[in-house]
Amino acid sequence: MITVEVEAPVHELGDTVVATVAWDGLAKSPRGFTIELLAETVIDGTADVVARVAAPVDADTVSGDLEARIDLPLTGPISYEGGLFSVRWSVRVLADLALARDPDGSADLIVLPKGSAARWTVEAAPPSLP
Numbered sequence: 001m002i003t004v005e006v007e008a009p010v011h012e013l014g015d016t017v018v019a020t021v022a023w024d025g026l027a028k029s030p031r032g033f034t035i036e037l038l039a040e041t042v043i044d045g046t047a048d049v050v051a052r053v054a055a056p057v058d059a060d061t062v063s064g065d066l067e068a069r070i071d072l073p074l075t076g077p078i079s080y081e082g083g084l085f086s087v088r089w090s091v092r093v094l095a096d097l098a099l100a101r102d103p104d105g106s107a108d109l110i111v112l113p114k115g116s117a118a119r120w121t122v123e124a125a126p127p128s129l130p
Contacts, residue, residue, distance in 0.1 A: 001023065001024055001025055001103070001105070002021065002022070002023045002093055002095060002103055002104060002105030003021070003022045003023075003105050004019055004020070004021055004091055004092075004093050004105045004106055004107040005019065005020045005107060006018070006019045006091055006107045006109060007019070007020075009107075009108065009109060009110060010109070010110045010112065011072055011109055011110070011111055011112070012072075012111070012112050012113065012114050012115065012116065013072055013073065013074055013075065013076055013078070013111060013112075013113060013114050014071070014072055014073070014074040014114055015071070015072050016069050016070070016071050016072075017037060017069070017070055017071075017072060017091060017109065018067065018068070018069050019035070019067070019068045019069075019070075019091045019093075019107065020065065020066075020067055020068075021033070021035070021065060021066050021067075021068055021093050021105070022064070022065040023063060023064060023065070023095060023103075023105075024062075024063040025062075025063065026062050026063070026095060026097065026103060027097060028062065028097055028098070029060050029061055029062050030059060030060065030095040030096050030097055031060065031096045031097070031098060032056055032057060032058050032059060032060070032095075032096050033056070033057040033059055033066075033093055033094065033095055033096065034054055034055070034056055034057070034093070034094045034096065035054065035055050035056075035057055035068045035070055035091065035092075035093050036052060036053065036054045036055075036091070036092045036093075036094070037051075037052070037053040037054075037070055037072060037089065037090075037091060037109075038051070038052055038089065038090050038091075038092055039051035039052075039076060039077050039087060039088070039089050039111070040087070040088050040089075040090075041077075041085055041086070041087055042085060042086045042087075042088060043084070043085045047088075050077055050087070051073060051076045051077060053070060053071065053072070053073060055068070055070050068091075068093075070091070072089075072111060074114070076111070077111075078111050078112055078113055079109070079110045079111045079112070088108065089108070089109040089110070089111045090106045090107060090108050090109060091106060091107050091109060092104055092105070092106040093105050093106070
């Protein structure tokens with residue numbers, strides 16, 4: 001099982017996302033991990049990846065944890081939940097296991113335009129994660 005927790009769920013384009021990744025009970029030692037920031041559009045239940053930033057990470061133990069830092073692009077879609085379509089960001093971690101299904105874990109993010117996060121307060125919080 002792989003669990004992913006982000007330090008903060010709300011980010012601006014260009015921010016560095018810090019995620020803690022923990023894994024335990026894998027079938028065998030992984031050859032490594034891939035940490036991805038994904039933006040997907042969802043229309044009528046069908047998701048398509050529209051932005052992807054990936055970084056490989058070396059790890060070779062059946063259980064463990066690590067802290068990953070990956071930068072959001074300066075230009076890209078912002079999070080949006082609407083009636084016709086949605087844009088959703090997430091951090092996804094894939095373990096590379098030889099000759100086995102690659103387990104994964106993920107955590108959702110809200111991505112805002114650059115300069116807008118400072119306007120959010122406790123009284124006017126950003127929309128909740130789906």
